Amino acid sequence: MCRWAAYIGAPIFLEEVVSRPGHSLIHQSHCATECGTAINADGFGIAWYGERPEPGLYRDVYPAWSDPNLRSLTAQVKSGLFLAHVRASTGTATSRNNCHPFVVGRWSFMHNGQIGGYDRFRRDADMLIPETLYGYRKGATDSEVLFLVALAEGLEQDPKGALERAVLRLERLSREKGGVPHIRLTAAFSDGERLFAVRYASDEQAPTLYHRWSLRRGGRAVVSEPLEQDEGDWLPVAQGSFCLFEGDRVRVEPFRPDPLAVAA
Numbered sequence: 001m002c003r004w005a006a007y008i009g010a011p012i013f014l015e016e017v018v019s020r021p022g023h024s025l026i027h028q029s030h031c032a033t034e035c036g037t038a039i040n041a042d043g044f045g046i047a048w049y050g051e052r053p054e055p056g057l058y059r060d061v062y063p064a065w066s067d068p069n070l071r072s073l074t075a076q077v078k079s080g081l082f083l084a085h086v087r088a089s090t091g092t093a094t095s096r097n098n099c100h101p102f103v104v105g106r107w108s109f110m111h112n113g114q115i116g117g118y119d120r121f122r123r124d125a126d127m128l129i130p131e132t133l134y135g136y137r138k139g140a141t142d143s144e145v146l147f148l149v150a151l152a153e154g155l156e157q158d159p160k161g162a163l164e165r166a167v168l169r170l171e172r173l174s175r176e177k178g179g180v181p182h183i184r185l186t187a188a189f190s191d192g193e194r195l196f197a198v199r200y201a202s203d204e205q206a207p208t209l210y211h212r213w214s215l216r217r218g219g220r221a222v223v224s225e226p227l228e229q230d231e232g233d234w235l236p237v238a239q240g241s242f243c244l245f246e247g248d249r250v251r252v253e254p255f256r257p258d259p260l261a262v263a264a
Helices: 025-031 068-076 122-126 142-152 159-177
Strands: 003-013 044-048 056-060 078-086 102-104 107-115 183-190 195-201 210-214 219-223 241-246 249-254
Touching: 003 025, 003 068, 003 107, 003 183, 003 195, 025 078, 044 068, 044 107, 056 068, 078 107, 078 183, 102 142, 107 142, 107 159, 122 142, 122 159, 142 159, 142 183, 159 183, 159 195, 159 241, 195 219, 219 241
Parallel strands: none
Antiparallel strands: 003 078, 003 219, 044 056, 044 078, 102 107, 107 183, 183 195, 195 241, 210 219, 241 249
16 A cells, blocks of 8 residues: 655645655655555655646655655745655556656646456556547556546546546446455545545545644645654544545545446
């Protein structure tokens, strides 16, 4: 399982989330506490928004703790909206194209979890991506497929519904040709103005997800694990939830992929 962290609010240096806290994302890359493996060393990435609609993107295949460029970048770059990810591969190669976040236009997306038996239906999953979006398929992960299928399902107009439909399509393939667990995911994505997050699983073991508003920073962190283990005011997100974070506002709705919403 991977670890990730996102932030929305007043601009801060990226290091305020990525490297400085006691249980920062870099610390979680080798000492994660709320997932199946403590080590997340199969690459990392950051997507951040600034003066232009499209996000900046920095990804590499090194463990996050061993890349001095990452620490230098996060110490100098400020942003009011960013996504950061450290990867533990569930089977696909360690390559830059397989590192999260993924970016298409102004959208960025990152994922933690798995789609059961994905290797058995990879070709079928790729076929869900329409030709107009297939040129953005650079890697081999199930996460990138999920993102591109959600875009095809109308992420721009209906973020929650589009992701529900995309998850349902891939969950169906897993049930038909893959294996258990069919879907486990927490994901975060953004259009440069809003931050979305989801926690869902086809069983009872969705990966963990938390958020917290910081008065000092004037912003909200949304994370796989709390960034400071002695801070007790992190709010856990219930399984089966879709969250919208905009300014200091939070909206949480049920996330329930509906078979009736997608034709067979």
